[in-house]
Amino acid sequence: NAGVMQNPRHLVRRRGQEARLRCSPMKGHSHVYWYRQLPEEGLKFMVYLQKENIIDESGMPKERFSAEFPKEGPSILRIQQVVRGDSAAYFCASSPSTLEAFFGQGTRLTVV
């Protein structure tokens, strides 16, 4: 019973490049959430998706960030033209409903 799988675990990008973070939810889970965690801080909600739909993106920066959860395949969080301030741990969580969410191991993005 595989948990929430995120890849890559670590990602290094130069300023201006694109970062793609992938999240495969647990089997049977149709709800996916993305959170960002800056060093020494709590998790901040970014976006909530169900298959092929963005339900709530109130936590997403207005520019450069986008997310999708296609009918087939993992959920993708995409950051265009990365800047140093994007360096953080990005966690994905999945849920079968609207109760307990299970977190992946996270992707640690470093922008150099």
Next chain:
Amino acid sequence: GQNIDQPTEMTATEGAIVQINCTYQTSGFNGLFWYQQHAGEAPTFLSYNVLDGLEEKGRFSSFLSRSKGYSYLLLKELQMKDSASYLCAVQGGNAGNMLTFGGGTRLMVKP
């Protein structure tokens, strides 16, 4: 708006009991979660409260008072491996029922 407060750091002794408090002010409420997070790792679920009262699970217990917007996590018989951050999170009433997290409490257990 959402506002969740918990102490930044706490220190306790191995074998002792520690209580981590969390107060919240949120626009909706569908439950309160506690997660444990070791440095560099994913948050792992500890407890969930939706009704007032105490939920006990082994060495860990969690309490909720909805009228006071208050919860606490109680850890008994502390072990060194309990050194971690403890995250209080409120599940809101909006469309996604997503979690709003506090800043986390970093607990250090000393011998």
